Amino acid sequence: MKPSFDFALSLLLFSLSLSLLLHRSQSAPQAFRRDPGHPQWHHGAFQDVRDSVRSDLRQMLHTRAEAAQPEMIALEKALKEAMVSAGTARDDEYGREVPLYEVDATVVEPVFEQLYSFMFDIDGGGFSASEIEMDRPAPTAIFVVNFDKVRMDPRNKEFDFDSLMSGKLPELTEEEMKKQEGGYIYRYRYNGGGASQVWLGSGRFAVIDLSAGPCTYGKIETEEGSVSYRSIPRLHNLVFPKGSLSASRRSAQDAFVGQLSALISTAIEHVIAPDVRFETVDLATRLLLPIIVLQNHNRYNILEQGHNYSVNIREIESEVKKMVPAEQEVVIIGGSHVLHQHEKLAIAVSKAMRGHSLQETKTDGRFHVHTKTYLDAAILKEEMERSGDLLAAGILDVSDPTLSSKFFVRQHWLDESDGSTDSIIKHKPLWAAYRPAHGKGKKKNDGKRPGNLYKTYGTRVIPIFVLSLADVDPNLLLDDESLVWASQDVIIVLQHQNEKIPLSYVSEIERRHAIPSQAQRHILAGLASAVGGLSAPYEKASHVHERPVLNWLWGAGCHPFGPFSNTSRISQILQDVALVSPTSLSPLAGVDLKTNISTIGCY
Secondary structure, three states: OHHHHHHHHHHHHHHHHHHHHHHHHHHOOOOOOOOOOOOOHHHOOOOOOOHHHHHHHHHHHHOEEEOOHHHHHHHHHHHHHHEEEEEEEEOOOOOOEEEEEEEEHHHHHHHHHHHHHHHOOEOOOOEOHHHHHHOOOOOEEEEEEOOOOOOOOOOOOOOOOHHHOOOOOOOOOHHHHHOOOOOOEEEEEOOOOOEEOEEEOOOOEEEEEOOOOOOOEEEOOOOOOOEOOOOOOOHHHHHOOOOOOOOOHHHHHHHHHHHHHHHHHHHHHHHHOOOEOOOOOOOOOEEEEEEEEEEOOOOOOOOOOOOOOOOOHHHHHHHHHOOOOOOOEEEEEEEEEEHHHOHHHHHHHHHOEEEEEEEEEOOOOOEEEEEEEEEOHHHHHHHHOOOHHHHHHHHHHHHOHHHHHHHEEOOOOOOOOOOOOOOOOOOOOHHHHOOOOOOOOOOOOOOOOOOOOEEOOOEEEOOEEEEEEOOOOOOOEEHHHEOEEEOOOOEEEEEEOOOOEEEEEEEOOEEEEEOOOOOHHHHHHHHHHHOOOEOOOOEEEEOOOOEEEEOHHHOOEOOOOOOOOOOOOOOHHHHHHHHOOHHHOOHHHHHHHHHOEEEEEEO
């Protein structure tokens, strides 16, 4: 009987220890786990109340929120795993060379998206993705993070992040705080774009990493909008200032809060509640976007799939539909035309060629003057502004004849025309408007007019002219060193098969380059401006300067604008901006938007 009793006792003790172990493992804090009584539970508990109550509570609870320790450790772990060695860089303006690591923001973006869903209880009883896409107010977050660089040091392979999920983090001593820079720096690149420590995510959030960088980027020999070593506040510089005069802890905290507030205000003005590019209210029920490729060669066609330079119309249509109301029909078609068969269009391209002198510094430190050729898109638009509808109708009939009767009536564009007018452009010369008021003879009968076309009611047509040129200047660009130009009713994109074109923009010590063979990102940027009314995140209207004022801080991220971006997608934050009616973007509406922004800190 004794062995059986000992066996039963040992089995009982083993079961008790196993139950205690399971209970301890279940009760241990885990990242992105929501249980009743969780310290962050209040962020999703009041989403089913009235909008007025929600707005009041949002100002109290959602203005600032602090991420818990497990979520912060999970972010640090993901960031450390994504670091890739990239040589060395300076840790300050006149600092020393330290190891440099780069992080692809698209790799760690799902973890920030998970934090966003966790903080606001997306698909967890509060918000649901379908409700957000319909008419529910969606929260917009600015993640302000300041990670522990000693824990994230990629050279330390033995550090265990899982042990910090449940344990209490010890307070840092003064000596440990001085070593928080870790002896290395890291920075983000969103899909291979410019290096930055702030970036716009694909969801409804933006990231400000105070521990990353410092990063420098902007336009060469131009101070406006440039990002320097001190554009983003760093806790180390405020707590341990250089020089003989050391600031007190109180003054350092006030200075940090002031700089951080200015940084968040800049994010709101440029990203979350930016200026509207075009002040229009589109009441059309149908939106026709013809991509008209005008090429002077037969070497390739960008509308054919399977090449590096191919344009994916389906992806463009998917992004455009996210910027328009659900009840608005969007149709995107594409067609190619040989430029030499349309005389007036070829003449327009020739007239739009311009040249200007540039003064650039070389390795000898002197200024060298040279002439640069560019294509003036505004002049080109004036020459072909009335040709868009007919080209769209012709492509539409060839692409899908069933859609032709929906968007156009009286399709007779194939009628014979007299030799005096082009078969594409249907406008009178300028001298035709200055006929004498009292003519002696009767007006001549013009006869049958070729190509009488009228848009059906409720249709808006925005043509996208893609100039696919060959045997041109290898460094040919549009004005302002761009490959896209957009107005309210037309978009012009330049494409040619030359190598990378160096721009007058620099990221760290490397020049940014334009890739003229890739047209899809620039087509989407033009559509975002013309259809969604979006302005670039680095532009802000200025009535004093009578032009947009530049700030390149938010030039990187999930948007197709500018030289520091490299993606053909549009962030959900900018999609929300495009869906807001321009009539509601008054100063008071901007204030309401600013009060509904959530700032989440990870320290």
